[in-house]
Amino acid sequence: MFKLLLIEDDRTLFQEIKERLSGWSYDVYGIHDFSKVLEEFSTIKPDLVIIDVQLPKFDGFHWCRMIRAHSHVPILFLSSRDHPSDIVMSMQLGADDYVQKPFHFDVLIAKIQAILRRVYNYNTDQIQLKTWSGATIDYEKNTVSNESGTVELTKNEIFILKELITQKNKIVSRESLIKSLWDDERFISDNTLTVNVNRLRKRLDEIGLGHYIETKVGQGYMAMEEVHSYD
Numbered sequence: 583m584f585k586l587l588l589i590e591d592d593r594t595l596f597q598e599i600k601e602r603l604s605g606w607s608y609d610v611y612g613i614h615d616f617s618k619v620l621e622e623f624s625t626i627k628p629d630l631v632i633i634d635v636q637l638p639k640f641d642g643f644h645w646c647r648m649i650r651a652h653s654h655v656p657i658l659f660l661s662s663r664d665h666p667s668d669i670v671m672s673m674q675l676g677a678d679d680y681v682q683k684p685f686h687f688d689v690l691i692a693k694i695q696a697i698l699r700r701v702y703n704y705n706t707d708q709i710q711l712k713t714w715s716g717a718t719i720d721y722e723k724n725t726v727s728n729e730s731g732t733v734e735l736t737k738n739e740i741f742i743l744k745e746l747i748t749q750k751n752k753i754v755s756r757e758s759l760i761k762s763l764w765d766d767e768r769f770i771s772d773n774t775l776t777v778n779v780n781r782l783r784k785r786l787d788e789i790g791l792g793h794y795i796e797t798k799v800g801q802g803y804m805a806m807e808e809v810h811s812y813d
Contacts, residue, residue, distance in 0.1 A: 584698060585609045587628035589619060589645065590660070591637055599632075602687055608694075619645045620652070628655060630697060635661035635668060643671055650676040654724065654736055656697045660685070666773070673777035676736050680774070700763065701737045714747045715794050715807055730789040738763065739782040746795065746805035755802040779803060 586608050590596045600610040611626050613619055616638040623631070631649060635642040646657055659672045662683040669680045678697050681690055712719040717728035724740045725732050735743065745762055746754055760775055779795070786792040794806045 583607055583609045584629040585611065585626065586694070587611050587613075587623060587626055587631045589613050589631065589633040589637065589642065591616060591634065599690075603691075603694075606691060616640075620648045623649055624652070629702070630694065631655055631657045632660050632694075633657060635659060635663050635672075643675060646672065646675045646677055654734075656701045656737060658693060658697060660690070670773065670777055673774055674781065678736075678738060700741060712744075712747065714750070714805070715791060717789070717791060719743065719747070726786065726789065726791070728789050728791070733785045733788050735782065735785055738778050739785065742778060742782055743795075743805070746803060747807075750805045750807045753798050753802050753804050757802075759802065 586603060588596060588599060588603075588610055590599065590612070596612055600612070603610050611628065613622055615622070617640075619637075619640075633642045633645060637645070642659060642661065646659075649655065649657065654676075657677045659677050659680040660683065661668065661680070664682045672680050678701075679693050681693055712721065715728075717726050719726050719740075721740060721744065724735045724737065726735065726743070727733075741763060742759060745759055756772065756775055760772070763775070763778075779797075783792040783795045786795060796804045796806060798804055
């Protein structure tokens with residue numbers, strides 16, 4: 583049974599969501615003290631976090647940032663705030679998805695199921711180590727390493743990189759990436775993919791690999807393979 587941490591201060595809404603999710607065999611936890619979200623998160627050790635933006639003490643962006651500093655657990659925002667900047671902010675902080683209130687419960691379930699499949703089953707029966715452009719990619723540890731150092735990626739970032747290098751030197755369409763990542767493109771915005779790819783490229787820049795992820799305007803993305811020559 584997956585453990586979900588629902589960080590929602592509206593107790594009525596919390597109980598409604600908890601009851602519905604419990605019906606799908608999820609073990610749902612809440613927060614008792616909103617000034618100690620990180621401590622309660624560490625105690626519960628959830629498999630997925632669902633978090634509102636507007637919370638007592640500190641907002642959801644603050645707690646997303648704090649959680650991301652300690653864990654790569656998937657995070658889903660659930661908020662009535664619908665400004666594009668809020669969605670972009672959540673993605674930049676490392677969230678996996680964003681659902682706007684009011685929402686249809688079937689959509690929330692679909693989002694949760696897609697995230698859990700992607701995060702916990704995406705690398706089943708896959709080779710855990712891969713070399714690309716002079717770097718070693720560890721799909722189990724979510725790291726990319728070369729002589730310049732090691733960077734750790736989020737689940738989304740490592741998945742996108744895996745999809746791109748599986749078809750290296752070929753254009754992978756945006757539609758294909760969205761479908762692979764979220765299972766159903768109707769439930770995700772095109773901008774979310776852009777934010778994730780830009781974040782991946784920025785992380786790879788730290789070890790000199792960012793320029794190997796190319797944007798093909800109007801088509802998609804391509805992972806270029808560095809050609810090494812040996813004397």
